Amino acid sequence: MVRAVKLSAGSDLRETSRSQVVAVIRAAGQIARIDIAQATGVSPATVTAITAELIRAGLVEEVSPDSSQAAGRGRPRVALRVRGPAHILAGIKVSSATISTILIDFDGTTLSEHESPLPEARMSPEALTRQIVDTLREAAAETGREIGDLSGLGVGISGVVDVPEGLVHWSPSLDRRNVALRDQLEVALPMPVFLDNDANSVAKAEQLFGEGRGVRDFLVVTIEHGVGMGIVIDGQVYRGTRGCGAEFGHIKVHLDGALCRCGQRGCLEAYVADYALLREAAVTHPGLRGSTPEERLDALFGAARSGERTALSILERASRMFAMGLANLVNIFDPGLIIVSGERMSHDFLYSDEVIAMMKTQVLQVDAPPPEVRIHKWGDMMWAKGAAAYAMEGVTELAVRRLNDA
């Protein structure tokens, strides 16, 4: 299909071809040159030229042919793979109480994981920058490295992020709006920084390492303190014009409905997020045990599982609303796959088969199966890995551009 719109400034076709070649090699793990040509549509001759450049630059390496596999099929084909040691990338996920850090190498292998507590949920940009630098130093030290050994850092943060500008319009982790956080981090660190909304980090992690591998159009939905979404269209994370898109938690599902943390009414989040469930439970279950929201949620889910009626009412309405929200996504995106992603036991209710079934009754009915919904439970470290993956892509692009300049 034709693209009628100018590519991003500074790119050219050669650079695009190189990036595609690296991406295809990374996605495949190991792949022969002829299969790269097939997969990218780049001519075999150009593939040969590009891979020579990449090998020279140390980004890619040849793999000795697997003799057993090749037996009897003529000359074994030499495969290529990404060269792991080429770069070390860090990924950080900033949560309300912790910073999770991961180090990966250039082929995505995890080198180390690290978690440090955060003194407070909302910080000044300067304090957050210090926290990130400190935690990165510790994480590097754990593997016998220094910050200077890292080629890039990806950071995932809740809130509204203008990715091209590296600007955080708003984040629950920051005590101020419109923070040029990427630039601040790049001043403090000797490496390029790739800043994104944390739900986009999850989408990136799913795309490169998880359920989204090889799926052209998919959505990632997360429910934790809030409701988030990452959109992958045509193989790319879609971020909207101002970085405010994908606000699944803030689509309105009721005129003049429940009050949301954002100050508006009827947002999906105001019915299904942690705070929404606890807000209801606070009225009917004043004695709910737990000093933290997590503990009280545990108690609420426990009560529901034991059949307590009002606890069930709380989770059932949330489930119905969530099903309706998912149906809205299907009706808008008709994606190939929806990945519901998160860490919590809330899955038992909100991510249940009943919810998926309810959702399916609310999507446009055609004689083709509705999109698959996969539940993928994981923790903060996978958010961090997504941030690292984002850095890996960015560093790849920079490396490829450098080749070009050479």
Add this chain to the structure above:
Amino acid sequence: MVRAVKLSAGSDLRETSRSQVVAVIRAAGQIARIDIAQATGVSPATVTAITAELIRAGLVEEVSPDSSQAAGRGRPRVALRVRGPAHILAGIKVSSATISTILIDFDGTTLSEHESPLPEARMSPEALTRQIVDTLREAAAETGREIGDLSGLGVGISGVVDVPEGLVHWSPSLDRRNVALRDQLEVALPMPVFLDNDANSVAKAEQLFGEGRGVRDFLVVTIEHGVGMGIVIDGQVYRGTRGCGAEFGHIKVHLDGALCRCGQRGCLEAYVADYALLREAAVTHPGLRGSTPEERLDALFGAARSGERTALSILERASRMFAMGLANLVNIFDPGLIIVSGERMSHDFLYSDEVIAMMKTQVLQVDAPPPEVRIHKWGDMMWAKGAAAYAMEGVTELAVRRLNDA
């Protein structure tokens, strides 16, 4: 940004470059080679080679330099433009009561417009095919041409269309589900047929000829008998996996809400579409004048304009729901632009400044202006022109591929 996903089979980089060059020339009207290189990122040498091919194939032509403009700036640069007579394309919009047909040439100039009545709103695929063939013959004859002179036909139809398969899952114009309408038309006509959902046709028309020119990400929203949407992301019409996406009219805005034509509850359409307004009016305004829905709607809007309270109540609630629906689109897509597109006087209420203002209070608030909303009033002929534009793109791609094969 890197693409991690395989391009569509059969395309290659050269072909992509050619298509980009044509698209850039078409978008620009007239453009010099050096500016094409700048705009596409293709090297000047390659641009020169490609444009030579395109000129030889008769798709593009040189324009004599405008001496007045060029005076005193050295050698006047030769510009290129698309060669209008290269191809004639037809576009058809199938409505409930009429078929609108437009003929355009290869640079998008309208050659003729034609409208024929449809005997009934729902037809068999065979009857609809006959109607389309007949109307196309008439439209061609009016300009002294024959069907054989046309290079391609674009058809926009309401309903759910699987574009790659050319399959109509469901349409109010067809008395049957899952119709391979594209193939049926290609059997009956000596030209390639490009079939799409009609809202996508409008999106295509806006992108090539209307408010969407040069905008990377935008949405087109239409309210008529139903509520439709076209999504343009990264310069491409987004159609979803099964062709069921962009169902703006069927996003749920109320749990257990008003009953929609689709049999489900709470769809936006069930609050704002023509039938939803008339359904309410039927109860409170049994004497509403008019033998057709259009006339009764006219009477309802008239009553509201004259201040009649219940008529106002009908339109005001619809307006609030529509504002909420638009806000949902912004919260999901954060588009650069929303084009509200249609023909009707309902604009006075549903597309009013008040609605846009309401919408703005319901989007995520950041320190960047919300997307612009442009109201674009037009008629069925523009839907047809969008279908023709879609054919123009398809024919271009085929022509470019043929160059390749040569």
Add this chain to the structure above:
Amino acid sequence: MVRAVKLSAGSDLRETSRSQVVAVIRAAGQIARIDIAQATGVSPATVTAITAELIRAGLVEEVSPDSSQAAGRGRPRVALRVRGPAHILAGIKVSSATISTILIDFDGTTLSEHESPLPEARMSPEALTRQIVDTLREAAAETGREIGDLSGLGVGISGVVDVPEGLVHWSPSLDRRNVALRDQLEVALPMPVFLDNDANSVAKAEQLFGEGRGVRDFLVVTIEHGVGMGIVIDGQVYRGTRGCGAEFGHIKVHLDGALCRCGQRGCLEAYVADYALLREAAVTHPGLRGSTPEERLDALFGAARSGERTALSILERASRMFAMGLANLVNIFDPGLIIVSGERMSHDFLYSDEVIAMMKTQVLQVDAPPPEVRIHKWGDMMWAKGAAAYAMEGVTELAVRRLNDA
């Protein structure tokens, strides 16, 4: 319990006692003087004096003691009963297409039933008066009587009736507001006329002849073209200050909800009345068979019974709303009994055990059984009988007052 408020002018204690004595006799069928004293709290001596007056006036008569029953228990007690031939009363129910008339005697025995068609649903007060006079004449003639033989006429009419003033604020049967219909009828007829809202007529019928006998506080709910209610508190039909109370159909169950015939939003009626069901069906079942609303409703209920999904959706939401409405009545009135009264097959859904069960989950939960709900199917003739009963009470009061004056 003490009454702190002045009784209605013109009544006195003696008159009240007489009325109570007649009411107790009528309710009992047959009753001995000593049991009347017991039941009313009036002293035996006063009961003896009052019953002597009533017998002299021909309103009451002695019944020969039933010797078998009395055997061996000393002197058989003489019982009293209301004297049937004392008065003949007519009751009329004005519907949209018919006038139903009943004649009863003074002990409530039905003498004849009569139904005449109405030329149009909305009439001038003069036309309606003529229709009533004509139909009354026919009904009397059928039993060999004349209008002059009737002692009183009760009329039940849809709409808002100010009973003390005999004023119809508004009625679907009248083409004008604020009609002094009682006075107009009394000018045309040689008898006192007792005009009431038709739901109150049903309440009166239930109280005197139906499920409400001997129940101090009960509600009657009707669903037909609209949703009506009669309230009996402390043995009296409660009519509100302006005759606008008991508007069960117009309690709001949704902010900015569905549009009601009354022009307001969210009324219960807009979810459960005939027109509300058909309004939804019109969109999803355009082919619903039936030239009249009744036939189309039949078809809708039939479709639902056969399991058709959207038809079920229509009736299920109506059922949930109706259950919620009933629960509201219980939460406000805590009545001893709710009688759901009507003629239609809609009972199968709206008046089902499931609805009653749903209702019970929505009332305040105490350790005492929720009010019983009885379904009482009947037709227009019982509405007419209620109107006649209302006339019977009124004529009794007039007769008792005349005793007083004597």
Add this chain to the structure above:
Amino acid sequence: MVRAVKLSAGSDLRETSRSQVVAVIRAAGQIARIDIAQATGVSPATVTAITAELIRAGLVEEVSPDSSQAAGRGRPRVALRVRGPAHILAGIKVSSATISTILIDFDGTTLSEHESPLPEARMSPEALTRQIVDTLREAAAETGREIGDLSGLGVGISGVVDVPEGLVHWSPSLDRRNVALRDQLEVALPMPVFLDNDANSVAKAEQLFGEGRGVRDFLVVTIEHGVGMGIVIDGQVYRGTRGCGAEFGHIKVHLDGALCRCGQRGCLEAYVADYALLREAAVTHPGLRGSTPEERLDALFGAARSGERTALSILERASRMFAMGLANLVNIFDPGLIIVSGERMSHDFLYSDEVIAMMKTQVLQVDAPPPEVRIHKWGDMMWAKGAAAYAMEGVTELAVRRLNDA
């Protein structure tokens, strides 16, 4: 109008007449015998006999004629009035944090007011009984009296009270359900106890001392921690069959709506009560100042008054819901008057002219003015006074019955 239902056992007409005479004297303040006869419909001779009895019993006394007023109009008429010292009555309102006590004499004059703190909001029946006895002893002592000097105690308590049985089905003040609280108090105190729901106490206070004097049918609505209602129909407080009526706070205004303290969904209370407002504010105004709910409410109202947008949103939605609830009451009761009664500054929003105006648009529209709504601000002491008034009525009835027995 005729009463078809047996009066309460043990009453008789003479007793009823005596009670009416006392009630009329009390309502009038001072009134001549002939006017009593006029007001009650009891014959002058009987009035003379009854008042002689009442004077002998010390319940009523003659008032010397006011000579100035009577001048020149023949013999001045002797008026009667209730004899204040005849009885001392106590009224108690049990709140969550305090017990308010009032002592009044037999003509309703306040003798003293007393407030004691409660150690906890929920108590065992035994603990509450002890608290009541202690506080009553203190209150009596403050006026130099002992508990034995009191003729009766009225108690108003939140929750569901079966008045005839003296049973508290449920109360937020008690840690157990189905408590025979009246009997328990009568065992502990040497006087009859009259137990009622606190909203009924307010209704009684309004009827005897407040805005409800001389109004036959009126409603009292209260909004504090919850939403309560007292219903006065035909001059009597209406309590329902099981004491569960008048639950204005628990009428459902939304299917599957907000969760109420009662565990059900969509109750009016869940939108307008204190806890509902604070529940919303907790999410958007986590920093709302105040250690008590009252202080946080103050802060919320302050924020709204200063124009803070989300605070306004909280109060505006509550106001709309409250207006809808009031409209429902009008549509059901068509009362002569609604008294909105309470203590709090919330009046500024929930009880505003805008709310009343909104309510009026949602009631059935007839050509007669909608019921007047009066705002009556007062504190816990008036609730206590209502309880005392209820005791006053009960003691009067007992005194009158004793006359009878004599």
